[in-house]
Amino acid sequence: MHTPTCPHTTVLLSEAVDALFQADDAQAGDASPADGTYVDATYGRGGHSGLILSRLSPRGRLIAFDKDPEAIAQAAQITDPRFSIRHEGFRHLGELPAASATGVLLDLGVSSPQIDTPERGFSFRFEGPLDMRMDTTRGQSVAQWLETADVEQIKEVIRDYGEERFAGAIAKAIVARRQTRGPISTTTELADLVADTVKTRESGQNPATRTFQAFRIFINAELEELQHALDASLDVLQVGGRLVVISFHSLEDRIVKQFIAKHSRDVYDRRTPFAPPKAMKLHPRDRIKPSAAEVAANPRSRSAIMRVAMRTAA
Numbered sequence: 001m002h003t004p005t006c007p008h009t010t011v012l013l014s015e016a017v018d019a020l021f022q023a024d025d026a027q028a029g030d031a032s033p034a035d036g037t038y039v040d041a042t043y044g045r046g047g048h049s050g051l052i053l054s055r056l057s058p059r060g061r062l063i064a065f066d067k068d069p070e071a072i073a074q075a076a077q078i079t080d081p082r083f084s085i086r087h088e089g090f091r092h093l094g095e096l097p098a099a100s101a102t103g104v105l106l107d108l109g110v111s112s113p114q115i116d117t118p119e120r121g122f123s124f125r126f127e128g129p130l131d132m133r134m135d136t137t138r139g140q141s142v143a144q145w146l147e148t149a150d151v152e153q154i155k156e157v158i159r160d161y162g163e164e165r166f167a168g169a170i171a172k173a174i175v176a177r178r179q180t181r182g183p184i185s186t187t188t189e190l191a192d193l194v195a196d197t198v199k200t201r202e203s204g205q206n207p208a209t210r211t212f213q214a215f216r217i218f219i220n221a222e223l224e225e226l227q228h229a230l231d232a233s234l235d236v237l238q239v240g241g242r243l244v245v246i247s248f249h250s251l252e253d254r255i256v257k258q259f260i261a262k263h264s265r266d267v268y269d270r271r272t273p274f275a276p277p278k279a280m281k282l283h284p285r286d287r288i289k290p291s292a293a294e295v296a297a298n299p300r301s302r303s304a305i306m307r308v309a310m311r312t313a314a
Contacts, residue, residue, distance in 0.1 A: 010047025016105055017052055034056055034060055041105060042106055066087070066089075091229055093236055108222075108248060109246065112300070130185055139219070150175065158170055243260075263282040264282050280312055285309055285310055290302065
């Protein structure tokens with residue numbers, strides 16, 4: 001077996017894989033978790049996948065998804081016959097056979113190589129093209145979108161996806177800059193413009209943090225894709241299977257929390273009050289945050305929240 005090298009420090013590595021493989025006696029029957037089929041819906045740089053493969057028996061299987069061509073190229077180095085990867089986002093999770101997965105993992109963080117590669121345009125810390133696409137082979141870059149977006153469109157994105165209270169001022173500044181000096185094309189141009197516009201900010205946070213987050217989420221349709229994947233997980237998971245989701249900001253975590261809550265209660269049809277309810281589909285299991293030691297070793301993990309739920313009724 002060839003396990004991928006991993007320059008990216010995987011957050012909640014053992015906790016996530018432990019949660020995937022934690023079978024409930026009442027649900028597991030004679031099946032061993034090691035014989036199951038697992039989905040790493042966000043391969044990234046292979047940290048979770050490597051540990052999952054090490055836990056699988058010869059009968060186990062791991063299916064991975066990723067939009068990033070660089071992640072796909074790295075995954076191609078894995079020669080383990082139990083492993084396969086699809087060059088697609090996890091919105092395609094529902095294309096897998098119904099009730100085929102023992103566990104589904106979604107790690108919603110951006111990998112360190114993506115952030116730290118200037119050419120990808122994810123970070124205000126490096127000069128690079130203002131791209132931010134997870135899949136550089138498809139779709140519009142942020143720079144291309146900003147060439148034509150109007151003030152209201154830009155404001156809505158920054159406000160809704162960045163939770164930025166200065167969204168209106170930043171949007172006006174971006175359009176004014178486009179009209180006078182041409183469109184913004186680099187990360188540092190955007191970061192400097194935001195810094196000149198936002199005069200106050202939380203201690204220790206770059207003024208451009210929320211704007212960069214907003215544009216990345218928008219250009220990759222991250223929240224819509226997350227909702228698609230969560231809905232699909234109900235069809236793909238076997239009864240007793242685990243859904244494990246690691247979020248890194250409140251917008252994602254809110255969607256995951258509300259999704260689990262929605263499907264963790266029996267549903268009564270008010271039109272037929274005497275009919276038996278539709279049984280709940282998920283049972284919440286855990287909410288886990290990184291330990292103090294992990295945060296000290298990897299500060300990027302500090303905002304992570306992992307939620308675990310078990311598939312119940314079919």
